[in-house]
Amino acid sequence: MVLVPETQFWQFGKWVEVVVDDQLLLDETGKTLKYGRSTDENEFWMPLLEKAFAKLNGSYEAIIRGFARNAFVDLTGGIGETIWLPNCPPKNLCKRAQKALDRNSLMAASITGKRGKRPDGLYNHHAYSITKIHKMTVGVKEMEFVRLRNPHGKNEWTGDWRDDDETNWSKVDPKEKEKMQVKKEDGKPEDGEFWMSLDDFRKVFHLLHICHLDANAPREKDAPFRWHSNSFQGRWKSASGLNNPDAFWTNPQFYVSLSEESEILISLIQKSRKDLLWIDFDVYKYLDNPDQRKRLLSSLKVEKKVTSWLKEKNKVEDRTESLKLTRGDYLIIPMNRASEEGDFLLRIFTEKKHLFRKLEIK
Template sequence: MTYERLNERRRDESTYLQRKWSPFLDQNFLQSSAKSYQLYRRTMRENVRRMEPCMTDPEFPENDSSLYYSEKPYRFLTNLQWMRPNEISPNAKVRVDGATTQDIIQGELGDCWFLASLAALAKRQSFLNHVLPLGQDANSPAAAMGYYYVRFWTFGEWTAVIINDMLPTRNGRLVFGQCLDRNEFWVALIEKAFARLYGSYEAIDGGFTLESMEDLTGGLSVQYDLGDDAHPDLFSRMTKAYKNNTLMTCTYRGTKDKRGLISLHAYSVTGAFRIHFRGSIIRLVKIRNPYGDEEWTGDWSDSSELWAEVSLAEKRKIGYRKKNEGVFWMSFEDFKSYFGSIKFCTVGAVSAPGRTWKDRWRVTQTKGFWQRNVGSHRREARDFAFNPQYLLTLLQPDDYDRERDDWSQEGKCDLSFGLMQQDKRHFRSEGRENLYMAIDVYQIDGKPPSKLGPEFFRDRSALVFSSGKYINRREVTLTASLSPGNYVIVPSRFYNKNGGRFLIRIFSENLIEFNQL
């Protein structure tokens, strides 16, 4: 079987499975993993004897076209050799004693935005095993022949990416993402699959952790600003997110007083804790640098004398250890001061053998299309009415806990909205850019039988929530606390000369009704 036929069959068979086993349509996460992966394993078992070891992938060959698309050699990535893991290390394994956050080391590629999310994912093994399924080791016929199956979430569906295990090296060492243990290769394999998904390694150089967290989980990412504008309940949200296994990342804004931090660099947030210190309670944040070294050197760093005043029991409770592995601690106040933003990725309910995580989110999603030269931005009510419109009905308020929830949440529904356009990263080499877009929520009485007209949108009093300014990100998000009732959701873009597909997702605690008008 040729490489082209293998991927063709994978695409044809997985299309049906992705629809049927979509992880956010109230299906079991393990089922969505197992069904498509079983197809791959059966296909490989049936054909592996007729396949050559580590065949060249025509869509991602072992040459410069898979490294970069620029006219000039990208970052002087020349004279590289493509090698298999067993050529790099005689004891090569996909995982050595499992996969952990501390395994990940960034190489010469500027994909910290992806590796920081991968490090956060490593704390949630059921998700990591969904991206890179277990059973792909030396005992697997496919892996022994040099083939691996990796999965990413793309525009509302899980997409399987099959790769060979030829990896770019220099002098026998990996040049891009890698594991701290030279015998371990799960990081390099996932990174290669991600590069293949988008066409080249250069295509994944630079990006947003908001996006990579979604690509690895299918969740919805929301960003909160830090500094003086930080939300007053942010630390409580961080502790709750940590307990619910929500992924978190942050970006260092860059100041003159760096204290070991790297400007414009993405980090993983791996915990938020309260500890007893000098007779009071202090809030600490646990952070990891994807480089695997270069840690914070201020208060609560590994070398800080403040740790001497913390009891051994407190240290054990929060998992503190003094070791140069890229993991460090900061006070919450320093964290807000030095970092510019924090990103949360909520991923819904997940099941795995022997263990269950469950948070409270249900997910409703639908795809739509903007026609060229039809519709407009919200300032033009006449044309704005020609945008797609959706009726949202909230049937009942969220559960309310007087001890846990703020009084203002009683009788309300907490929702998160995401409006996503098709990713232009695939077309980086062609210079394509994202559309400027926004999403708005209008409250209405009753259920209209058809789309609302311009008269409704001229009166802006019905607008209850908006994502704000039109921005050219892959996805814009909006969090809102709404009363039960009826609402109209309008996705729009600022310039209508270009059409395009979009995806709307709504995360809610309870079931909702959502239909296009």
């Protein structure tokens, strides 16, 4: 038995080291690894990484289910964002996905519903990587396409624009097809990678998971974009929940100043994964006078928000939102629904430089 050098995972603002040995579980045959494995029988980094991740979370069973977004964050320390695709307009979706790829963000998509294989060759509750967005003219119509990959390396989409869809691909210029790297050949096995039209993608998939990498994450040398990031560890007091409007102003308050218009990602993570609270945050225009801020927060009709939360939201580990804010000063209020104590991590990524600090509440 050999100990494997430390593997690090991001947990609530810190990198945690995990040490494992090189003993790996085999299936019933005693010849094949039971869980993750590479197509190269001599490559073991992936099952060793999986073992370390299982140790961090308590067992292999604990990492069987979950969202790709959370795994991305644990592996990279980035900010995870999930988009409900049925509510995302096509033009906005194409633009956001392309921008994410240009910024070296990690992306995956998944389908809700009963677990198992679908008639179209895809699986519900399975993460498919998104590796490229492409626009081209087909006939007289400009179309957008999404390239996805099943990490299992097989079981591809069997609908329109599948690798061997000669009817549709015959309409595409051979040079364009070569540029898109459509590589299905007779007698060759599937590689798990396939193209779909954006329209089909939106009809089939329900969730788009994006992990925005912070300034310190490894990236390609020719990727000039880097987020400006900040974070703060905080704690809710027992009286500041939304069900106690008179004490809402006692919630932690954070000041953000933007010198120019900027895209901003705000992520709120609660630090207990067992006893989850209903959490959220609001963004307001900043008032410099503490008494004015108190009057503003005390006058909010937060009782209505409690009702809407119960109807529209579930208890989750984190909330993330992408905003476009103009130049100015802003106030971020992280909150929970009940008057319960709890620890949280608030993070912001901004496209442009910013100032960020926690305000004293008196």
